[in-house]
Amino acid sequence: MAIIGNIIKGFIEARDTLSSESNPTEEQQKVLQELLExxxxxxxxxxxxxxxxxxxxxxxxxxxxxxxxxxxNKISNEWWTHTLNGEADITWPGSPDFFALSSGTTGKKSKRIPVTEDMISSIKRAGIKQVYALSNFDMPGDFFEKEIMMLGSSTDLRERKGHKEGEISGISASNIPFWFKKYYKPGEEIAKIDDWDERVLTIAKEAKNWDIGALSGIPSWMELMLKKVIEHHNVDHIHEVWPNLQVYTSGGVAFDPYEKSFNALLGKPIQIIDTYLASEGFMAFQSRPDTNAMKLITDNGIYFEFVPFKPEYINPDGSLVANAPSLTLEEVEEDEDYVLIISTVSGAWRYVIGDTISFTDVERAEIKITGRTKFFLNTVGSQLSVNKLNDAVKHLEEELDIKIPEYTLCAKRFDDGFYHSWYLGSDQSLDSSKTAEILDTYLKQANKNYKVARSKALEGVKVAFVPQNVFAEWSGANKKKGGQVKMERVMGEEKFREWEAFVAQELQS
Structure with a gap:
């Protein structure tokens, strides 16, 4: 009998019962006042x-x-550059001990984002809130005695000018509470291995020594790790290695595109819980099982604003025009796309994080990530956001009985005009012309702007299949494998030329 697990479960359920109903609007007003003070x-x-x-x-x-x-770029050039040079009290009191390195999904040069002690405390509180919310998922008592595999970037942080640098997952893992260390895998020693392939191979070798109950990490890299463990132990699915695996906490990107390929690695269904942890803070998590939306954390050092995601408010580089209107939590509407703006205890102010979200339930402050401002495909008026592209890929998976966890595309000019040129990551290769026709037909039915564009300047769709590992190798060649690195869903023509040259080279080798 899981005595300790049942005690922990009972405490969580009692704590959840005693907690009062929150008012997200009032909490946000209080957070802004505290930040300004x-x-x-x-x-x-x-x-x-x-x-x-x-x-x-x-x-x-x-x-x-x-x-x-x-x-x-604006806040870094005007303000954070002084913080990086060791000056105190620039955008937040004191000087941060950490900077989160984030190349995100664009560019090879890492961003350096301050991570203050207040932010580390905020991230820890958010993690505890998420643990308390597990009472809503009716997990068995023995779950709370199992180990948790947190697959992030290396915790071997680099010293630079009196502070430490690394990806936010590495910073968070290096600051975990002492009481959590007995549950944390792969453990401090393996987590410090900087080389992704070496770290994953070491995890695979040690995997059968651990009793993993939960996984946490970005879906694309989690899939690759699970495949390596399965391959190393020559089994059919991950539950033959970790029979008590019950939960996967996804994060960083929408899980939908990975759902089919991820489930293929399992021996039985597990609970998927979405989270929203970025380099700038822990912003939301799924708090109940009857939705896959995430609840904004409205009382934890982050103030949110929302700009309607409309072409007239977005510059070509994905930034906002200066006079774009912002809405507060009490002004937003459900099922509308918004650019997310944050102000935080790390000294980010009215910061355009680059993500777009929509509300599924305003009263509960529940959201879904719908895409990236820079991944908004509006060439020749097609106006496609990433969630629309994800829906199209999911439709393809169902129509063709295929798994497509990764993809990228570009509105590319050919001799006879513009086409949406898609690369689909799959180890199965099907008829490209038929696939293009299915994509085109679905998008015309699902998006009126796309349909209009197809009757004018957009000539059609072109499709190429490439092995899934090509996407991982692209990330490795351009940035770094693992951690917070995410694949570009939409590329500009210059970047797309680099991508196509890389693919051609990979397929020849």
């Missing part, structure tokens, strides 16, 4: 008159009117 004497707070904002009748409105939007 704490940062009012920083150089940023003095420059933008936080004292004046705090004295106004409507703090949220005055804040939006007086502080401009910042993307990474």
């Amino acid at each position: 704490k940062a009012k004497d920083t150089r940023f707070g003095e420059h933008y008159g936080f004292d004046v904002i705090l004295a106004s009748e409507n703090i949220q409105k005055t804040f939006a009117e007086n502080v401009p939007y910042f993307d990474y």
Whole structure:
């Protein structure tokens, strides 16, 4: 009998029963006030008159009117560069001990995002909130005695100018509470291995020594790790190695495109729980089983704003136009796409994180990630967001009985005009012309702007199949394998030329 597990489960359920109903709108108002109060004497707070904002009748409105939007380049060049050089009290009191390295899904040069002690505390609190929410999922008592595989980037952080640098998953894992270390796998020693392939091979060799009950990490890299474990032990599925695996906490990207290929690695169904942990903070998690949407964490040091995701508000590089209107949590509507704006305890202010979301339940503050501002395919008026592209790929999987966990595309100019040129990652290769026809037909039916574009400047769809591992090798060649690295779903023509040359080289080797 799982005595300790049942004690932990009972505590979580009692804690959840005693907790009062939250009011996300009021929590957000309080968070903004606390952020402004704490940062009012920083150089940023003095420059933008936080004292004046705090004295106004409507703090949220005055804040939006007086502080401009910042993307990474703008806030880094104007403010965080001083923080990186060791100056204190720039956008947040004191100096951060950590910087999160994030190449994200664009560019080879890493971004350096401050991670303050307040942010580390915020991430820990969010993790605890997620554990408490497990009471809603009716997990058995013995689940709470199993180990958790957290597959992130290396925890071997680099020293630089008096601070440490690494991806947010590595920073978080290096700061886990002492009481959690007995549950944490692959353990500190293996987690420090910087080379992704070596780390995964070491995990595979040790896998049968662990009793894993839960997995946590980005789907694409988690799949590759599971495949390596399955291959190393010559078994049919992961439950032959980890029979007590019951939960996968996904994060960073929408899980839908990976669902079919991920499930193929399992011996029995498990609970999928989505989370939203980015380099800038832990923003949301799935708090109940009867939805796959995530609840924004509205009382934990992050203030959210929402800009309607419309072409007139988006610059070609994915940034926002200066006068784009922002909405508060009490003003948003369900089933509309918004660009997410955050202000945080790490000194990010009205920061365009680059993700787009939609609300599935405004009262509960539940959202889905729908894409990236830079992955909005609007060439020749087609207006396709990543969630529409994901839906199209899922339709393909069902129609063709195929697994396509990765893909990328570009609105590419050919001799006879523009085509949407797709590369589908699959170890099965089917008729490209038939696949293109299915994609084209689905998108015309699902998206009126695409249908209009197809009657004008968009000539059609072209499709090429490539092995799934090519996408992982592309990420490795351009950035780094594992961790927070995600595949570009939509590329510009210049990047796409690099991609096509890389694919041709990989297929020849």
